[in-house]
Amino acid sequence: xxxxxxxxxxxxxxxxxxxxxxxxxxxxxxxxxxxxxxxxxxxxxxxxxxxxxxxxxxxxxxxxxxxxxxxxxxxxxxxxxxxxxxxxxxxxxxxxxxxxxxxxxxxxxxxxxxxxxxxxxxxxxxxxxxxxxxxxxxxxxxxxxxxxxxxxxxxxxxxxxxxxxxxxxxxxxxxxxxxxxxxxxxxxxxxxxxxxxxxxxxxxxxxxxxxxxxxxxxxxx
Ligand code: DC
Numbered sequence: 263x264x265x266x267x268x269x270x271x272x273x274x275x276x277x278x279x280x281x282x283x284x285x286x287x288x289x290x291x292x293x294x295x296x297x298x299x300x301x302x303x304x305x306x307x308x309x310x311x312x313x314x315x316x317x318x319x320x321x322x323x324x325x326x327x328x329x330x331x332x333x334x335x336x337x338x339x340x341x342x343x344x345x346x347x348x349x350x351x352x353x354x355x356x357x358x359x360x361x362x363x364x365x366x367x368x369x370x371x372x373x374x375x376x377x378x379x380x381x382x383x384x385x386x387x388x389x390x391x392x393x394x395x396x397x398x399x400x401x402x403x404x405x406x407x408x409x410x411x412x413x414x415x416x417x418x419x420x421x422x423x424x425x426x427x428x429x430x431x432x433x434x435x436x437x438x439x440x441x442x443x444x445x446x447x448x449x450x451x452x453x454x455x456x457x458x459x460x461x462x463x464x465x466x467x468x469x470x471x472x473x474x475x476x477x478x479x480x481x482x483x
Contacts, residue, residue: 303355
């Protein structure tokens with residue numbers, strides 16, 4: 263049985279950087295489930311499917327062949343044979359990804375692929391996304407909801423995107439996306455058995471240390 267650390271949380275809470283750091287420290291694999299939603303979004307946009315065409319989006323999701331690296335220090339994503347590692351971070355993808363993440367059939371399809379990756383991981387994996395602790399891996403050894411105040415999350419996302427991002431685009435990427443994504447998934451309150459780790463006043467290293475300490479208590483390391 264692989265060791266599994268599951269981390270949920272809203273945009274800009276630092277899930278990806280924290281999860282990657284924890285995976286590197288523990289010699290575990292790492293799964294960025296958001297990158298899978300983004301890869302499918304890149305595929306439907308490239309295929310010319312309209313974001314309001316629900317049936318088209320479901321078909322595009324089922325047809326999308328997604329390959330994703332689980333190495334925390336070498337992340338890449340391919341969809342239908344094309345490397346989209348950089349393309350999935352484009353603003354157009356961030357703006358249109360909720361079309362996929364708000365359709366239950368698309369979510370089910372991606373959730374089963376994510377479960378398969380987690381089950382095949384060796385010796386284990388740190389998986390992060392919006393619904394990992396509740397839907398994808400509710401039996402994970404460690405389940406954490408990583409939160410931070412909205413102003414701090416906006417500032418962190420801005421630091422990630424650079425000075426060129428304006429306030430409207432930033433609010434769209436953090437607040438509007440969370441509002442859309444929370445229609446189907448609750449990632450603002452910790453479910454039973456999930457530890458709420460508020461990293462508003464923690465540095466990245468302190469956040470990673472807090473996760474490692476929870477992992478030690480659960481005998482993951
Ligand atoms: O974490 P991210 O910003 O790269 O995620 C991109 C989008 O994918 C986000 O708007 C919500 C969706 N997503 C999801 O619904 N469930 C997940 N487990 C991961 C991401």
